[in-house]
Amino acid sequence: MTAAAAEASLGRALVEEATKKSGLIWVRGTGPARALWHVWHEGAAHLVGDGPGEQPFPPGLTDGSVAEVTVRSKDKGGRLVVWTADVAELAPHSEEWEAAVGELKGKRLNAPDAEWMPERWARECRVLRLVPGECRARLPDDSLAAAPLPTPATTRRPVPAGLPRLLKRGRKG
Template identity: 60%
Template sequence: MEPTTTDAPTGPDQSALDRALLEEAAKKSGLLWVRADGQAQSRALWHAWHDGAVVVVGDGIEQPLHGLTAGQGAEVTVRSKDKWGRLTAWPATVTELAPGGEAWLGAVEELKGKRLNAPDTDTIGDRWARECRVLRLAPVGPLTQQPGSMPDASHAAAPMPSPATTRKPIPAGLPKLLFRKR
């Protein structure tokens, strides 16, 4: 009798499975974390999946894209939509899309649908062309993290500096007021 193994497949089949996991995770998740090469911390960014890559818009009054520049590398981490835990991570190449170009127009159409509460829904593309950068983060190389091969380290990060303070403890009687029967 031949011994059976339950190891994950390798080779071309695994590459296709990795690509499918990467794409499905990026499409379903509303947020992803991006760490530019040379940066210490990742930043949460809203995004869209378009033409085989993640696209993000930022700067101006949109989300900040600190440290992400064209020609640079980055690591993209995506969470699971149902469990909210880290699902996969991969290296990416950053490309800035030229405003008005075919790739830029396609990316902007995808991003418009993901942008919530925009102050200028009708003219958002014009504003993005003037004030913002649209970046394409294309996957390169194999997945660095995936189910079955996650790192043992926590990956917890210290909170970003903020002038916000911790509120005082709630008054002892408040739960009784909130949850009393009417």
């Protein structure tokens, strides 16, 4: 085995092991990266989303496209490995789709309709398979920090003017 082949083999093993253990992966299509939950199944990361109540996929994550996947360390939370992925959208109720959904269903937390979830996913969502390609052995030197994505969520509002007096009055004794 040549040195390049050995390095590629180690890279694939690192991608698989790190992705299996990580609860989230950061996926970049054509726009900003998004943190997505996934399952590792049959040599690829599988995602479900883009439907009501499910995670939104980043722009450009379509069948036949290429995505960049960043995996963080489970114990330290830092970037561990970056790999490119060939994106394939699985056809609802195909053999691959059924196998992937079986794995995804077991990992989906807080589903309001756990029993009917696969049917809802078939109707309203997309199931993607991210097949590993090139693994970047050398990580970037910069932090790759980015501004948060727009969201309707808000932060806490200012404390009402009378609240400090009410709290102070309750501490007598």
